[in-house]
Amino acid sequence: xxxxxxxxxxxxxxxxxxxxxxxxxxxxxxxxxxxxxxxxxxxxxxxxxxxxxxxxxxxxxxxxxxxxxxxxxxxxxxxxxxxxxxxxxxxxxxxxxxxxxxxxxxxxxxxxxxxxxxxxxxxxxxxxxxxxxxxxxxxxxxxxxxxxxxxxxxxxxxxxxxxxxxxxxxxxxxxxx
Amino acid sequence: xxxxxxxxxxxxxxxxxxxxxxxxxxxxxxxxxxxxxxxxxxxxxxxxxxxxxxxxxxxxxxxxxxxxxxxxx
Numbered sequence: 001x002x003x004x005x006x007x008x009x010x011x012x013x014x015x016x017x018x019x020x021x022x023x024x025x026x027x028x029x030x031x032x033x034x035x036x037x038x039x040x041x042x043x044x045x046x047x048x049x050x051x052x053x054x055x056x057x058x059x060x061x062x063x064x065x066x067x068x069x070x071x072x073x074x075x076x077x078x079x080x081x082x083x084x085x086x087x088x089x090x091x092x093x094x095x096x097x098x099x100x101x102x103x104x105x106x107x108x109x110x111x112x113x114x115x116x117x118x119x120x121x122x123x124x125x126x127x128x129x130x131x132x133x134x135x136x137x138x139x140x141x142x143x144x145x146x147x148x149x150x151x152x153x154x155x156x157x158x159x160x161x162x163x164x165x166x167x168x169x170x171x172x173x174x175x176x177x
Numbered sequence: 178x179x180x181x182x183x184x185x186x187x188x189x190x191x192x193x194x195x196x197x198x199x200x201x202x203x204x205x206x207x208x209x210x211x212x213x214x215x216x217x218x219x220x221x222x223x224x225x226x227x228x229x230x231x232x233x234x235x236x237x238x239x240x241x242x243x244x245x246x247x248x249x250x
Contacts, residue, residue, distance in 0.1 A: 062240065066239075069200050069202065069219070070201070155178050158243065162241060
């Protein structure tokens with residue numbers, strides 16, 4: 001055994017495994033898309049009923065409308081392609097995070113609620129954008145599925161910008177008190 | 178998610194049609210100029226006849242980060 005040559009092979013193995021990709025399959029991606037949208041719809045519904053701030057309520061309604069529209073489109077595409085959404089670790093992790101956020105929001109009210117909701121929306125949309133760029137688009141095999149995700153991306157970016165703007169406004173108002 | 182083109186030069190009397198090519202709803206809204214398309218669903222169209230003079234900044238009421246300007250010559 002010549003260790004001088006054996007060693008680089010050991011180091012190479014993980015890199016190859018990564019390059020081949022252990023990303024989610026198309027049925028898993030379909031499940032992730034639907035789950036990610038549903039989580040934000042659920043949070044939006046809570047915000048719409050609990051927030052007293054008109055801007056926060058309008059943002060929440062936008063989340064319900066837009067993510068609902070994306071899910072309708074995703075559902076129609078999955079049906080057309082004959083893809084059956086398949087549960088997976090990323091979906092499970094998203095659901096867990098969504099449930100934690102919902103539980104936290106239910107405990108809060110007033111300005112503290114608005115801040116927690118909007119802060120989470122900023123972080124969530126940033127995380128979704130990262131997932132779109134680093135995981136979902138590179139992993140999607142079907143061109144139409146990839147196209148759908150690419151078409152959704154600008155909406156997520158707009159939501160992130162809107163949420164950040166709202167975060168700034170809430171911060172300013174809090175500073176006045 | 179944006180208006181294409183974001184700036185449009187027209188003359189009074191010109192008819193401008195917006196088509197929503199996105200699958201989330203959008204609007205064409207300029208409060209001061211009293212321009213309001215209502216919510217436009219996917220592929221819905223809305224036409225407005227330009228009137229007045231100067232710049233009319235507008236936005237999507239549902240996505241305020243989407244902005245456009247009509248320039249009336």
